[in-house]
Amino acid sequence: MALTPMMQQYLEVKEKCKDCILFFRLGDFYEMFFEDAEIASRELELVLTGRDCGLENRAPMCGIPYHAANTYITRLISKGYKVAICEQLEDPALAKGIVKRDIIKIITPGTYTDAAFLEENKNNYIMSFYIDESGECGICFCDISTGEFSATSCHYNESILLDEISKYNPSEILIEENTDEKIVNTIKDRFDVVFTKLGKQYFSLEDTLEHQFPDFKREDYSNCLIKNSNCLLKYMLETQKTCLSHIDKFQYYNIVDFLSIDINTRRNLELTETIRDKSKKGSLLWILDKTNTSMGGRQLRKWIEQPLINKNMIEDRLAAVEELLNNLSLHEDLKESLKDIYDIERIVGKISSKNVNAKELLSLKNSIEKIPNIKNIIKNFKSNLLVSMYEGLDDLKDIFQLLNNSIVDNPSLSVKEGNIIKEGYNEDIDELRRAKTHGKEWIANLENKEREFTGIKSLKVGYNKVFGYYIEITKSNLSSVPEGRYIRKQTLANAERYITPELKEMEDKILGAEEKLVNLEYEVFVAIRDSIEKHIDRMKNSASIIANLDCLSSLATSALENNYSKPEITNKDEILIEEGRHPVVEKMIPTGNFVANDTLLNTTEDELLLITGPNMAGKSTYMRQVALIVIMAQIGSFVPAKKAKISICDKIFTRIGASDDLAAGKSTFMVEMWEVSNILKNATNKSLILLDEVGRGTSTFDGLSIAWAVIEYICNNKDLKCKTLFATHYHELTALEHTIKGVKNYSVSVKEIDNDIVFLRKIVRGGADQSYGIEVAKLAGLPEEVIKRAKEILYSIEKDKSNNIDINNITSETAISEVNNQAKNDIIEHNNASSTKDSFQLDFTDIQKDNLIKEISSIDVMNITPFEGFNKLYEIVKKARSI
Numbered sequence: 001m002a003l004t005p006m007m008q009q010y011l012e013v014k015e016k017c018k019d020c021i022l023f024f025r026l027g028d029f030y031e032m033f034f035e036d037a038e039i040a041s042r043e044l045e046l047v048l049t050g051r052d053c054g055l056e057n058r059a060p061m062c063g064i065p066y067h068a069a070n071t072y073i074t075r076l077i078s079k080g081y082k083v084a085i086c087e088q089l090e091d092p093a094l095a096k097g098i099v100k101r102d103i104i105k106i107i108t109p110g111t112y113t114d115a116a117f118l119e120e121n122k123n124n125y126i127m128s129f130y131i132d133e134s135g136e137c138g139i140c141f142c143d144i145s146t147g148e149f150s151a152t153s154c155h156y157n158e159s160i161l162l163d164e165i166s167k168y169n170p171s172e173i174l175i176e177e178n179t180d181e182k183i184v185n186t187i188k189d190r191f192d193v194v195f196t197k198l199g200k201q202y203f204s205l206e207d208t209l210e211h212q213f214p215d216f217k218r219e220d221y222s223n224c225l226i227k228n229s230n231c232l233l234k235y236m237l238e239t240q241k242t243c244l245s246h247i248d249k250f251q252y253y254n255i256v257d258f259l260s261i262d263i264n265t266r267r268n269l270e271l272t273e274t275i276r277d278k279s280k281k282g283s284l285l286w287i288l289d290k291t292n293t294s295m296g297g298r299q300l301r302k303w304i305e306q307p308l309i310n311k312n313m314i315e316d317r318l319a320a321v322e323e324l325l326n327n328l329s330l331h332e333d334l335k336e337s338l339k340d341i342y343d344i345e346r347i348v349g350k351i352s353s354k355n356v357n358a359k360e361l362l363s364l365k366n367s368i369e370k371i372p373n374i375k376n377i378i379k380n381f382k383s384n385l386l387v388s389m390y391e392g393l394d395d396l397k398d399i400f401q402l403l404n405n406s407i408v409d410n411p412s413l414s415v416k417e418g419n420i421i422k423e424g425y426n427e428d429i430d431e432l433r434r435a436k437t438h439g440k441e442w443i444a445n446l447e448n449k450e451r452e453f454t455g456i457k458s459l460k461v462g463y464n465k466v467f468g469y470y471i472e473i474t475k476s477n478l479s480s481v482p483e484g485r486y487i488r489k490q491t492l493a494n495a496e497r498y499i500t501p502e503l504k505e506m507e508d509k510i511l512g513a514e515e516k517l518v519n520l521e522y523e524v525f526v527a528i529r530d531s532i533e534k535h536i537d538r539m540k541n542s543a544s545i546i547a548n549l550d551c552l553s554s555l556a557t558s559a560l561e562n563n564y565s566k567p568e569i570t571n572k573d574e575i576l577i578e579e580g581r582h583p584v585v586e587k588m589i590p591t592g593n594f595v596a597n598d599t600l601l602n603t604t605e606d607e608l609l610l611i612t613g614p615n616m617a618g619k620s621t622y623m624r625q626v627a628l629i630v631i632m633a634q635i636g637s638f639v640p641a642k643k644a645k646i647s648i649c650d651k652i653f654t655r656i657g658a659s660d661d662l663a664a665g666k667s668t669f670m671v672e673m674w675e676v677s678n679i680l681k682n683a684t685n686k687s688l689i690l691l692d693e694v695g696r697g698t699s700t701f702d703g704l705s706i707a708w709a710v711i712e713y714i715c716n717n718k719d720l721k722c723k724t725l726f727a728t729h730y731h732e733l734t735a736l737e738h739t740i741k742g743v744k745n746y747s748v749s750v751k752e753i754d755n756d757i758v759f760l761r762k763i764v765r766g767g768a769d770q771s772y773g774i775e776v777a778k779l780a781g782l783p784e785e786v787i788k789r790a791k792e793i794l795y796s797i798e799k800d801k802s803n804n805i806d807i808n809n810i811t812s813e814t815a816i817s818e819v820n821n822q823a824k825n826d827i828i829e830h831n832n833a834s835s836t837k838d839s840f841q842l843d844f845t846d847i848q849k850d851n852l853i854k855e856i857s858s859i860d861v862m863n864i865t866p867f868e869g870f871n872k873l874y875e876i877v878k879k880a881r882s883i
C-alpha cells in the first residue's frame with residue numbers, strides 16, 4: 001500500500017520541523033497527524049479521529065478551525081511545545097493536482113508574540129549561550145516583540161551565567177548540541193525554560209550580524225560572541241521567515257557595568273517577585289512600579305534587575321527624579337500624557353513582522369499625538385537626563401500626519417475586511433465606496449417601491465451569503481404578487497424569496513465594488529505600513545525615551561508616596577543610613593508601625609556588623625533593608641530613610657533562608673556552605689554581604705566554629721574586608737568584637753514583661769545575651785505544657801554542668817538568665833582548652849596568640865626595609881600587649 005499524495009506531502013513537510021507540532025492547513029482547518037495529533041489531542045482536549053492515509057491503519061488526526069488557531073497555539077507554547085504553521089501557498093481552486101504547502105512560520109516560546117501569551121509589563125526573551133574551546137562564554141538575548149538585541153561575553157563561570165539568566169528570565173535558550181549536560185541540568189533545575197539544541201553550523205562566523213545591523217563592526221568583538229549572536233539571529237530569521245527589520249540595533253553590554261547580584265540574592269531580596277508565590281505584590285518592583293505605560297513597566301523591571309555602578313549615571317537619574325518631585329504640577333501633567341501612550345515598541349515589532357492591524361496603527365497614532373505635549377512639559381526641566389530626553393525625543397509628526405490622514409477612527413480588526421482607509425485619502429477607494437453606497441441606496445428604495453406597487457406592507461428586501469439579495473413575501477400575501485414580476489428563488493416554511501434581473505445586476509455591482517474595495521483598502525494599508533516601517537529606528541528611539549521617562553516618573557511618584565529621601569552617592573567607602581526602613585515590610589504592616597533603624601558600615605572600624613537577637617526580632621528584615629536601600633540608590637531611586645550616604649557597591653551577596661537548590665536534592669547545610677564558599681571566593685572589598693545564621697544547618701559546635709572562621713576570614717583578608725551584616729544567634733560570637741578589628745556588635749532589642757517578651761525592633765549597639773527561644777516558641781502558640789517542660793529541661797541543662805541530665809528529676813521552674821553557660825563550657829572542651837581555662841574568653845586569647853605567631857613567622861626579614869621593619873615591630877608589640 002502506498003501513502004496518499006497528501007500524506008506524502010505532509011511527511012515531507014514534517015521532516016523539516018521534527019521538534020515541532022505541525023499545524024497542516026487543509027481548507028478551513030489546521031490538521032495534526034500521527035504523534036502530533038496524539039500530543040495535541042491530549043494537551044488541547046481535542047477529539048482524536050483518524051484519516052485514510054493510504055496505509056492499512058488510518059492516520060491518527062485531530063484539527064482546529066484556522067480562525068481559532070491562536071488560542072490553541074498559545075496553550076501549546078505555554079506548555080513548552082513549538083508549533084510549525086504550514087499554509088496552502090496557492091488558491092486550491094486554481095491548483096493543478098495537489099495544493100502547494102509549506103511552513104510559513106515556526107512559533108516557539110521565545111519567539112511567540114501573540115498578545116494573549118505576552119505579559120504587558122514583562123519582556124519575553126530568547127537567549128543563546130555558547131562556550132568555546134578557550135572557555136569563553138558568549139551570551140545573547142533578544143525580545144522579538146520589542147526588537148531588543150543585546151550580547152556580551154566573558155570567561156565562563158557558572159554563577160555569572162546563572163546570574164545573567166536570572167536577570168533576563170528567558171523562556172527559551174538555544175545551545176550547541178554538544179553543550180555539557182551538567183550545565184544544562186543546573187539551569188533546568190532552577191528555571192522554567194525550554195532548551196533548543198542546534199547544530200554547530202548555527203554557531204558560525206558568517207556575516208549574518210552585518211546584514212541585520214548596519215553598524216555592527218566585527219573587529220570590536222570576540223569570535224565567541226559573534227558565533228553565539230549569529231546563532232540567535234539566524235534561528236530567529238529562520239523561524240520567523242521575515243526580515244525582522246525592527247531588530248536593528250546590536251547592543252553590547254559588559255556584565256561588570258552593572259551591580260552584580262547573584263541568583264540567590266535576587267531571589268532572597270525579592271526584587272521582582274516574592275519567594276513564596278512568585279507574585280509581583282510584595283516585591284521591590286511592586287513598590288517602585290508606578291509606571292503609566294507598558295514600555296515603562298518593562299524598563300523599570302530592567303532597571304531593578306540591573307542597578308548601576310557608575311556614579312554619574314546614578315546621580316543623573318537621582319537629579320531627574322528630584323526635579324520631577326520638585327515640580328509636582330508639571331509631573332502630574334506628564335503622568336497624564338503618559339497614560340495615553342500605547343505599547344509603541346510592540347506595535348513597531350508587529351509592523352516589522354507585517355502582522356500589525358489598523359487598530360494598532362490607530363493606537364500608534366494616538367500615542368504619537370501625545371509626544372509634543374510631553375516635549376512641552378520636559379522642556380521646563382534642567383537636569384542632564386531630562387534635558388537630553390527633551391533633545392532626543394522625536395515627535396514623529398510625519399508619521400502622525402500620515403496615519404491621521406489615512407486610517408479611519410474606528411477601523412475593523414481584520415485588515416482584510418475593509419473599513420480601514422479614511423475618505424479623501426485615496427480617490428479609487430472613494431469612488432468604489434460611492435458605487436457601493438449608491439447600490440445600497442437603490443436597494444433600500446426598492447423595498448418601498450415594491451411595497452407600494454404590490455400593496456404588500458410586509459414585503460422585505462434581504463440578503464444572505466448563499467443567494468445574495470432577494471425579495472421576501474410571506475405565504476399569506478402570495479396571492480397579491482403580480483404575475484411575472486418576480487423570479488422565484490427559494491421557498492421557506494412560511495415565505496417565498498424572489499429576485500429580479502435588475503436586483504441581480506445591482507447586486508453584482510455592489511458585491512463587485514465591495515470586493516474591489518476590500519482588496520484596494522488592504523493594498524493601501526500595506527503601503528502605509530511599509531512606508532512607516534522605514535522609520536522604525538525613529539519610533540524605537542522615541543519609545544525608549546518615553547519608557548525611561550516613565551521610569552523616572554515612577555520613581556518620583558513612589559518617592560513621594562512613601563516619603564523617601566534622596567541618597568547621597570559618596571566616594572568615601574561607607575554606607576550610612578539614618579532611620580532606614582524596609583520598603584516592602586513597612587507597607588505590609590499597619591502604617592506607622594515600622595521601626596526605623598540606623599546603619600553605619602565601612603571598611604575600617606564598622607566593617608562587619610554582628611547582629612544578635614531572638615528569632616522574629618527583626619534581624620533579617622534589617623539586613624535586607626540595608627541591601628535594598630543600596631540597590632534602590634544604585635537604581636537611581638530615592639530611599640526609605642531620613643538620610644542616606646551610599647558608596648557604590650560592585651556586588652551584593654546574601655546567604656539567607658532556604659534555597660532553590662533544596663529542590664535539586666542537596667541538603668540544607670550543603671547548599672548553605674556552597675553559597676558561603678561562593679561568596680567568599682567572589683566578593684571584593686567593594687561588595688556588600690548579608691549572612692544570616694551561617695552554620696545553623698549543622699551541630700552547634702561545627703556551626704559556631706564555621707561562623708567564627710568566616711568572620712575572621714572576611715575581616716582579616718585584606719582583599720576582602722567587605723561590608724558585611726552577619727546575623728546569628730550564637731551569642732558567643734559577640735566576643736569577637738574585642739579580638740577582630742572591624743567587628744561591631746549589634747542586637748535587636750527585646751523587653752521582658754512578666755515572663756513574656758516584646759519585640760522592640762530597634763537595632764542597638766552591643767550583643768544580645770539571651771536567645772529567648774522558649775519565649776518565641778510561646779508567642780508562636782506552642783502548648784503551655786510544652787513551654788513549661790522546655791523551661792525545666794533548659795534549667796536542668798544549665799545547672800547540670802557534667803551533662804548528666806536526669807530527665808525524671810527536672811521539676812523546678814526557674815529564670816533562664818544562665819542559658820549559655822553550658823554551651824560556653826562545651827565550646828571550651830570542644831576546642832581542647834586546658835583544664836585550667838575556665839573562662840570562655842581564654843579561648844579567644846589562644847587564637848589571638850596563634851595569629852600573632854603566624855604573623856611573626858610570615859615576616860620576610862630579608863626583604864623589608866628598616867623603616868618597614870620598625871613599623872612591623874611596633875604593630876607586633878602593640879598586638880602582644882593587647883592579648
Ligand code: ADP
Nearest residue numbers: 593594595614615616617618619620621622761
Ligand atoms: P528574624 O530575622 O530576627 O527572625 P524577621 O526579620 O524575620 O526576624 O522579622 C520578623 C517580623 O517582624 C517581620 O515579618 C516583620 O513583620 C516584623 N518586623 C521586622 N522588623 C521590623 C521593624 N523594624 N519594624 C516593625 N516590624 C518589624
